[in-house]
Amino acid sequence: MKHLLLAAFxxxxxxxxxAQEKARKSPHVNVENKDIKVVYGQPSKKGRxxxxxxxxxxxxxxxxxxxxxxxTFKKDVVFGGKPVKAGTYTLFSIPxxxxxxxxxxxxxGQWGAYDYDKVKGQDVVSVKVPRETLKAPVEKLTFxxxxxxxxxxxxxxxxxxxxx
Numbered sequence: 268m269k270h271l272l273l274a275a276f277x278x279x280x281x282x283x284x285x286a287q288e289k290a291r292k293s294p295h296v297n298v299e300n301k302d303i304k305v306v307y308g309q310p311s312k313k314g315r316x317x318x319x320x321x322x323x324x325x326x327x328x329x330x331x332x333x334x335x336x337x338x339t340f341k342k343d344v345v346f347g348g349k350p351v352k353a354g355t356y357t358l359f360s361i362p363x364x365x366x367x368x369x370x371x372x373x374x375x376g377q378w379g380a381y382d383y384d385k386v387k388g389q390d391v392v393s394v395k396v397p398r399e400t401l402k403a404p405v406e407k408l409t410f411x412x413x414x415x416x417x418x419x420x421x422x423x424x425x426x427x428x429x430x431x
Contacts (some may be wrong), residue, residue: 293332304339308332317422335377345431347394399425
C-alpha cells in the first residue's frame with residue numbers, strides 16, 4: 268500500500284510539473300554579467316503593436332511573459348539613482364509613450380502582474396527613465412547588461428536604467 272501511495276504521489280507531482288511547464292507560452296532566458304542576472308520570459312512581437320495596445324500605457328507590466336521577470340544584484344547597487352541592496356527582486360514596469368517607470372519589488376515567484384496591487388507595498392524602488400524609439404523593431408523582448416545599465420528592447424521601444 269505504501270508503494271502504491273508513493274507511486275501515485277510521484278505521478279501527480281510529475282504531471283503537475285509538466286502542466287506548469289506547458290503553461291509557459293514563451294521561451295525563458297537568463298542574461299548575466301558578473302554583478303547582475305535577469306531571468307525573463309521572452310515574448311515575440313508577431314506583427315502586433317505592443318506598447319499602447321497589447322501592453323497598455325499606464326498599466327503595470329511584468330516586463331516579460333509568463334512568470335514576472337526577476338533581477339538579481341550580486342552586490343549593493345544604485346539603480347536609476349536609488350540605492351538597492353544586493354538580492355533578487357521582481358522587475359515590473361509601467362509603459363508610457365515618453366517616460367517609463369521601472370519598479371523593483373521584493374515579492375518573488377509572481378505570475379505576471381495580476382496581483383501587483385496586492386504586493387505594491389513591497390516595492391523597493393521605483394524609477395522613471397526616458398523611452399527611446401528604435402529605428403527598426405525588435406521581434407523578441409531582449410534584455411542586455413552593458414556596463415552601468417540594465418537595458419530592455421522590444422518592438423520600437425528601448426528602456427535603459429543606469430546602474431552603478
